[in-house]
Each structure stands twice: as structure tokens, then as C-alpha cells.
Amino acid sequence: EIVLTQSPGTLSLSPGERATLSCRASQSVSNNYLAWYQQKPGQAPRLLIYGASSRATGIPDRFSGSGSGTDFTLTISRLEPEDFAVYYCQQYGSSPLTFGPGTKVDIK
């Protein structure tokens, strides 16, 4: 099983700032099948990025993903008020599918 570690646990930033979230895998993620999701309280997760760097339909271009192998990054170029949420990475390159523990982005 691939274990995903996310850092930091919490990121306190102001609107307009840049957010950089990290996801590290315990072993290489096959085909870079790494996704990022955003979750707000009381809502289901929403897919942002798949294949490490491809934006899902309707996702603003301020969200970008990068990385390969075991190290991946989600960047939000300029935080909007609606971006304050919890972000999860997930690998789907091998079974079982696994999720990271999440990074909470909150308002400073």
C-alpha cells in the first residue's frame, strides 16, 4: 500500500497570497496517477487535478499541479476567499487507492 504524507498540516495565509501544498508518496506513483481534491465543510471532495498536473473540468487556472514519482505539489497562485478549505492528495496508480491526511488552508 502506498502511504501519502501531506505537508504542512495547516497553512495560514491571506487572500491574494500563494499557497504551496506538498504530497509525498512512500513509493513511486505509477504513471503519476496522483490527484488533488478540495473539500469544504459539509461537502463532498471536489476533483481539482488528475494525472499530477491536469486540471479537471471547470477548475480555475490559479490551481496547478506538478511533480512526479514520489513528490507532488499543488499550487494556488493567488488565494480567493472560496479557496480556504482542506486539500487532499490521492494516488490511483495502484490498489488500494489511498489518500493523504489533508492540508487545511485557513485564513491568516
Place this chain on the structure above:
Amino acid sequence: QVQLQESGPGLVKPSQTLSLTCTVSGGSISSGNYYWTWIRQNPGKGLEWIGYIYYSGTTYYNPSLKSRLTISVDTSKDQFSLKLSSVTAADTAVYYCAMYGDYALSNWGQGTLVTVSS
């Protein structure tokens, strides 16, 4: 746009079987492009993949739950279902159904809270 909706009891007694159904609309479960997936989230905690099923009935289960788990599909109703036996308080969670394909988990249901309590 494919939509998914979970349904089932919100309260289950310890040692009993948790049963949920996911209804798919706006698309066919038999399209062949997706694996129909169950995920859960313990209150205030992270996400756990439970398992998924292909429209043909082929299943893939999380090894940690495999001994208690059955996922089935009814293509005539565009539904798939989850049964988890011998539940304990540790199985209390929000249960989500989702669509899994080349674009990861692209569509999710809104989730349903299941509490295990006597």
C-alpha cells in the same frame, strides 16, 4: 453531467450489516468507462477507499475491509450497492459513492452519514 446519490439507513446497530445504495443519473452505469466506487470519511478525519465495481460485476476491495464487504451492481436500475457486515463504532462515517476513471474520482455523491450505535 453524471450525478450520484447515496441512500440508506442513517443508524445501524453494532454487529449488524450496513447497507447503502448509490443511484446514478445523467449517464449509464453500463457505459464501461468507469469503476463505481465507495469511499468513507470518519467524522473529522480523512478519506478511506472502500472498494469499487465495474458494470460487469468485477470487484476490487480494500484489503482492510474485504472480509466484511460486498459491493454489487444493478445495471437495469443504474444502481450499485454496499454491504458491510459486523459493524462497530469504528464504521461510523460519512459514506460517499463516486465515479472513478481515467480522470480519478471525477464525480461524487453528496455523502450520507451512517452512525453505528445501539
